[in-house]
Amino acid sequence: MGFFDRISEGLSRSRDKFKESMNVLLDRGPDLDEEFWEGLEETLILSDVGGAAASDIVENLRDQATRKALPDAYAVLDLLNDEIAGAFTEPGADIFGGDEAVVLFVGINGTGKTTTVGKLAKAETDAGRAVILGSADTFRAAAIEQLEVWARRAGVEMVTRERGADPASVCYDTLERAEATGAELVLIDTAGRLHTSADLMRELEKVVNVVRKRSKLPVYTVLVIDATTGQNGLQQAREFNRALDLDALIVTKLDGTAKGGIALAVSHELGLPIVKIGVGEGIDDLRDFDAREFASALVGTFDERFDADEDGLRGENAKEAAVTAGERRRDVLEGAPACAAEAEKAVEGSAGETVEDATVEALAEIEDGEAPVVDAQGDAEEAFADAAEEAAAEPDNADLLEAALGRRTHDTLVLETEEDTSAGLEAAELTELDRNAEAVAEAAEEGVFDDVPFTDDELAELAMAAADENAEGEPEPEPEPAPEPEKKSFWKRLFE
Numbered sequence: 001m002g003f004f005d006r007i008s009e010g011l012s013r014s015r016d017k018f019k020e021s022m023n024v025l026l027d028r029g030p031d032l033d034e035e036f037w038e039g040l041e042e043t044l045i046l047s048d049v050g051g052a053a054a055s056d057i058v059e060n061l062r063d064q065a066t067r068k069a070l071p072d073a074y075a076v077l078d079l080l081n082d083e084i085a086g087a088f089t090e091p092g093a094d095i096f097g098g099d100e101a102v103v104l105f106v107g108i109n110g111t112g113k114t115t116t117v118g119k120l121a122k123a124e125t126d127a128g129r130a131v132i133l134g135s136a137d138t139f140r141a142a143a144i145e146q147l148e149v150w151a152r153r154a155g156v157e158m159v160t161r162e163r164g165a166d167p168a169s170v171c172y173d174t175l176e177r178a179e180a181t182g183a184e185l186v187l188i189d190t191a192g193r194l195h196t197s198a199d200l201m202r203e204l205e206k207v208v209n210v211v212r213k214r215s216k217l218p219v220y221t222v223l224v225i226d227a228t229t230g231q232n233g234l235q236q237a238r239e240f241n242r243a244l245d246l247d248a249l250i251v252t253k254l255d256g257t258a259k260g261g262i263a264l265a266v267s268h269e270l271g272l273p274i275v276k277i278g279v280g281e282g283i284d285d286l287r288d289f290d291a292r293e294f295a296s297a298l299v300g301t302f303d304e305r306f307d308a309d310e311d312g313l314r315g316e317n318a319k320e321a322a323v324t325a326g327e328r329r330r331d332v333l334e335g336a337p338a339c340a341a342e343a344e345k346a347v348e349g350s351a352g353e354t355v356e357d358a359t360v361e362a363l364a365e366i367e368d369g370e371a372p373v374v375d376a377q378g379d380a381e382e383a384f385a386d387a388a389e390e391a392a393a394e395p396d397n398a399d400l401l402e403a404a405l406g407r408r409t410h411d412t413l414v415l416e417t418e419e420d421t422s423a424g425l426e427a428a429e430l431t432e433l434d435r436n437a438e439a440v441a442e443a444a445e446e447g448v449f450d451d452v453p454f455t456d457d458e459l460a461e462l463a464m465a466a467a468d469e470n471a472e473g474e475p476e477p478e479p480e481p482a483p484e485p486e487k488k489s490f491w492k493r494l495f496e
């Protein structure tokens with residue numbers, strides 16, 4: 001199983017937790033308002049990525065949203081994985097990249113230090129490097145035996161002393177033996193200790209200092225954290241870093257934890273790179289760290305968030321629909337002033353024409369694709385025509401009529417009224433439409449629709465409806481009078 005599949009399987013619980021909170025956040029709609037940004041930060045914090053990382057990620061996304069004029073939450077979420085990946089500290093020295101090195105493994109009890117040293121001994125020996133192990137965990141007799149088993153499996157030498165011996169002297173012996181045998185990679189296991197125990201932390205400081213002084217090879221101190229401990233891992237890391245000036249992190253037990261975000265919290269806050277991750281107890285369950293793949297496994301890829309849909313809105317189609325919705329909204333918004341400008345141009349260049357005629361002509365040009373206005377305007381007009389049909393089908397429903405008519409400019413209304421006549425509507429319905437048309441015409445004359453024909457929310461709603469229709473390849477079902485439940489079910493379908 002490749003890195004991504006393995007880490008993706010391991011982090012499925014973390015991912016489910018993230019999606020659940022995201023679903024709740026997006027139920028309220030795609031607007032990029034203060035509530036969205038606060039909700040996103042909260043969602044990240046709930047995923048254990050830590051306050052500092054969550055706040056930096058959201059700040060960067062906000063910046064990008066402004067700079068790139070991102071239309072909605074979809075467009076922002078498309079950038080989320082990159083931001084998460086970028087929040088991990090970049091790797092510094094390549095500790096396990098082939099150069100000679102001495103690596104000390106430290107951490108609290110039971111995080112997986114001995115197991116990690118064993119796994120590394122095997123992997124590095126298989127890669128052709130001369131490895132030697134030092135068991136400075138003289139506190140726990142079983143740890144020495146445990147490492148001996150790993151050493152035998154990897155076929156490497158291990159140096160130790162009896163239980164209770166001074167761990168610093170074991171390190172000293174190991175370095176001497178490494179020099180004598182020409183070992184390229186020296187891996188030293190230390191006893192687990194609580195970061196809150198001052199005595200034990202002082203002892204560890206002494207061990208690390210002895211190694212740093214005595215070694216002729218570069219020395220790296222690596223903290224091993226157990227991902228299942230969640231936020232406590234951050235506190236541990238702070239204390240170990242304060243005492244030992246750490247070089248890197250290894251995060252273990254990423255198989256099956258819902259708290260995988262802790263890896264980002266520690267790496268980001270302490271500026272430490274993650275050099276390996278543990279995804280199981282087996283000898284091959286130690287992997288190189290890849291920030292992008294980790295981010296995708298932690299919060300799900302953008303496409304994957306749509307996969308659970310029951311109505312066939314899946315993967316690329318869903319992504320396309322979402323992106324199209326966002327793009328349409330922006331295009332319509334940008335298209336509106338262009339449409340007005342086009343109308344004005346038509347008026348100027350056509351002496352004797354009425355404003356209405358010129359505008360109708362300009363709109364027709366736009367719809368024919370002759371005028372340089374985005375297609376989205378046409379799509380929006382189509383959606384408005386549908387709304388008119390709905391209203392005409394229920395002439396007694398004043399709300400529907402108002403909703404449909406209120407979204408139209410005077411000019412499109414003129415066209416639609418003509419169409420309605422040819423569609424054979426009842427006289428009473430036409431009278432109702434005419435009455436409303438007059439009201440809209442008056443409003444148009446007063447310039448109510450001149451600059452912004454449609455409100456932001458209406459455009460978003462229409463763009464979403466158009467995308468929904470596109471993605472499903474069939475017309476929208478009969479629209480509900482109240483748009484809210486429809487919108488909610490759309491979000492639910494996308495993220496459940």
Ligand SMILES: Nc1nc2c(ncn2[C@@H]2O[C@H](COP(=O)(O)OP(=O)(O)OP(=O)(O)O)[C@@H](O)[C@H]2O)c(=O)[nH]1
Binds near residue numbers: 109254281
């Ligand atoms: N699921 C899982 N278990 C792991 C992983 N790494 C280590 N373990 C298990 O965690 C337990 C503790 O591992 P050890 O290697 O003994 O931990 P330690 O840090 O050396 O423990 P102390 O010496 O007491 O500090 C063992 O049962 C390991 O098999 C991992 O990546 N995933």
